Amino acid sequence: MSSTKGQAERGYVLLINPRYRRNPCSSAMRHALTPALALPTIAAATPQSYRVRLHDENLAWGEPPLVPIPEVVGITVHTAFAPRAYELARRYRALGSRVVLGGLHATALPEEARCHADVVVAGEGASVWPQVLAGLRAGRLGPAAVVQGSFRSPPYESCPWPRRDLLPRGAFVTRASIVATRGCTQRCGLCYLATRGLRMPYQKRPVADVLAEIDATGERFVVFTDNNLMADPGYGLALCRALGPRGLLWTAAATIEVARHPQLVREMAAAGCQGVFIGLETLSDATLRSRLDPHLLFNTLNLIAELCRDDPAEAERCVVRLSGLLRAALDRAEQPLVALGHELDLCADYLDLCRARFGSRLEVHIDRDEGADSARVPPLAVQALCENAVRHGIERRPQGGTVRLHSRVLADEVEIRVLSPGPFRGERPGGLGLDLTRRRLALAFRGTAHLDVGTTDEGDGTQARLRLPRRGEP
Ligand code: SF4
Numbered sequence: 001m002s003s004t005k006g007q008a009e010r011g012y013v014l015l016i017n018p019r020y021r022r023n024p025c026s027s028a029m030r031h032a033l034t035p036a037l038a039l040p041t042i043a044a045a046t047p048q049s050y051r052v053r054l055h056d057e058n059l060a061w062g063e064p065p066l067v068p069i070p071e072v073v074g075i076t077v078h079t080a081f082a083p084r085a086y087e088l089a090r091r092y093r094a095l096g097s098r099v100v101l102g103g104l105h106a107t108a109l110p111e112e113a114r115c116h117a118d119v120v121v122a123g124e125g126a127s128v129w130p131q132v133l134a135g136l137r138a139g140r141l142g143p144a145a146v147v148q149g150s151f152r153s154p155p156y157e158s159c160p161w162p163r164r165d166l167l168p169r170g171a172f173v174t175r176a177s178i179v180a181t182r183g184c185t186q187r188c189g190l191c192y193l194a195t196r197g198l199r200m201p202y203q204k205r206p207v208a209d210v211l212a213e214i215d216a217t218g219e220r221f222v223v224f225t226d227n228n229l230m231a232d233p234g235y236g237l238a239l240c241r242a243l244g245p246r247g248l249l250w251t252a253a254a255t256i257e258v259a260r261h262p263q264l265v266r267e268m269a270a271a272g273c274q275g276v277f278i279g280l281e282t283l284s285d286a287t288l289r290s291r292l293d294p295h296l297l298f299n300t301l302n303l304i305a306e307l308c309r310d311d312p313a314e315a316e317r318c319v320v321r322l323s324g325l326l327r328a329a330l331d332r333a334e335q336p337l338v339a340l341g342h343e344l345d346l347c348a349d350y351l352d353l354c355r356a357r358f359g360s361r362l363e364v365h366i367d368r369d370e371g372a373d374s375a376r377v378p379p380l381a382v383q384a385l386c387e388n389a390v391r392h393g394i395e396r397r398p399q400g401g402t403v404r405l406h407s408r409v410l411a412d413e414v415e416i417r418v419l420s421p422g423p424f425r426g427e428r429p430g431g432l433g434l435d436l437t438r439r440r441l442a443l444a445f446r447g448t449a450h451l452d453v454g455t456t457d458e459g460d461g462t463q464a465r466l467r468l469p470r471r472g473e474p
Contacts, residue, residue: 005096006069011050013133014070014097015039018088019057020081032059034177034223038076038103038125040162045126050133054166057084064088069095072136074125076103077113086116093118098136102149108196114144122197124149126159156182156203161213176219180210180239185231186255193227204235207242214248224252230268233261240264240271253277297322303357318356321349329380337444340382340407340414340468341373347386347405354390354403361400362390372407372414375468378440385418385437385464393420393462401461409470416466424455424462434464445469 017039036056043052050072055064073092077085082105089099102121106113113120119132119141128149135141164175183202184193193200214222229252230236236258243250249272256278258265268276300322307315328346344366351364382405389403401421408415427434434453441449449468456463 005094008071008096009068010071012068012070013043013046013050013052013072013074014064014092015042015052015054015074015076016064016085016088017054017056017058017076018081018084020078020084032171033173034225035164035167035172035175037162037177037179037225039074040164040166041126041159042074042102042129043163043166044160045129047130047133052163052166059171066091066095070097072100072133073097074100074102074129077101077105078103079105079108089116098142100132100136104192104195104198107198110146110197114146117144118142120144120146122146122148123199124151127151127154151182151200151203157205157209161216164217174217174219174221174223176214176217176222177225178210178214178217178222179226180205180207180224180229181226181231181235184228186228191227202231204232207235207238210239211242211246214246220248222248222250224250226252228253228255230254230258230261230264233258233264237264237267240267240273244271246272248272249274251275251277253279256280297326300353300357307356314356318353321353325349325353335379337376338379339373340375340377340416341370343377343379343382344368344373344405344407344416346380347383350383350386351390351403351405354394358390358394358400361398362394363400363402365402365404367404367406369408369414371409372416372470375414375470376444377416377466377468378437378444381437381440382416382418382466385416385466388434388464389418389420389462393422397422410467412470413467414470416468418464418466419456419461420463421461424453427453441466 017036039054039056043054046052053065053070055061057064070092073089075085075088085101085105089101093099098118099116100119100121101113101117102125106117106120107122110120110122119136121128121132126149128147132141132147135145135147141147167175169175181202181204183200184191185202188194192198229239231254244267251274254276258268258276258278300318304315304318304322307318325346328342328349348366351362351366355362355364386403386405393403394400402419403421404417404419406415406417406419434451438451441451445468449466451464451466453462453464455461
């Protein structure tokens with residue numbers, strides 16, 4: 001293929017979705033079901049004085065056109081096809097086009113992407129696209145500039161609708177891929193929303209605007225491509241009630257938490273919902289058991305790096321504590337229940353590391369009844385309560401305070417209390433941490449273990465109270 005430098009056509013913008021190797025397990029219909037909206041959204045943000053063309057290599061459209069030579073080429077980059085994106089960038093730069101790279105991979109690794117581009121856009125591209133085009137034409141941007149887009153400005157509801165008119169009508173089962181909400185109320189570490197540098201807040205569009213966009217597509221089958229359409233059940237309900245009278249068919253992604261709202265599920269079905277895509281992080285209880293706050297690991301390693309210089313003895317103590325903690329987490333991952341005494345030892349190590357990290361902001365008081373040590377508990381269940389206490393009672397309060405861990409025997413039960421400073425603000429709706437611990441207790445003890453969280457008896461702090469059978473078996 002020729003790559004001779006030539007005269008670029010002023011005002012011509014080519015937007016490319018590069019091809020990537022198809023997973024043999026995924027459907028051949030994957031790209032043809034409904035269009036991805038990233039590039040049509042960038043097209044919508046392009047000033048009218050430019051001529052825009054879209055090219056998706058995954059839709060059997062072949063190689064993107066080299067003639068006429070575009071003034072600007074925008075390429076979306078995901079990790080799966082980053083090498084192809086960089087190859088295309090090289091090709092168009094050699095022709096004389098200015099190349100802008102954006103997308104998740106470019107957001108996470110702008111330093112890598114800028115080696116292949118005139119401009120890298122990190123974060124939301126549409127919010128800065130007109131400025132990028134103007135900056136390139138005026139010679140104000142580059143070489144290898146990094147521009148940060150914002151998900152807050154302009155407000156989500158004022159963003160223009162994606163330009164579906166640039167998509168060939170026959171190429172998709174439906175062109176009505178719609179986004180009603182952006183981001184998610186959860187913060188799962190495994191999710192693409194956790195991509196470094198993405199910073200996408202949860203936002204909802206007015207229901208009337210969503211319906212107007214659907215109407216404008218003229219389609220009867222709608223695919224909501226939101227990360228979690230029912231993240232706010234109240235919004236989901238309002239959307240369903242507005243969709244119902246239109247007689248549409250639609251699908252969406254949600255979490256399994258949606259099943260906690262039977263009324264919502266009924267209204268989804270009545271409003272034409274044909275299916276809900278639900279992702280499961282893991283089916284393995286061992287994996288759920290072994291979760292240990294990854295931030296603790298990173299923060300402790302940073303702390304150790306600092307202490308190596310200022311206080312080598314304390315650094316050594318932290319290394320020993322941390323390795324013990326990690327070893328215990330790994331050793332116990334396969335066990336459904338462990339002795340409470342071992343769990344409390346691990347919590348003491350955990351809180352000790354936190355104390356080293358927070359310094360005078362954190363005091364720890366542990367009051368153990370050794371008679372309770374032989375009770376059995378799901379591994380890391382009490383540690384998760386300590387983690388919550390530190391996160392909500394210390395990390396978010398500049399003045400810090402004391403975290404207390406108490407165990408005692410009560411007739412046929414043992415009681416473990418974790419107390420932290422700061423008012424109890426209620427459990428976060430849909431929060432996974434306490435929920436996960438409760439589910440693990442229910443699995444292990446079939447209703448004979450209980451976890452409640454609320455205000456301390458003194459009314460000045462937050463208390464998590466765990467009651468377990470003393471004999472440790474259901
Ligand atoms: S619930 Fe789903 S969409 Fe939301 S953060 Fe978790 S994985 Fe991502």
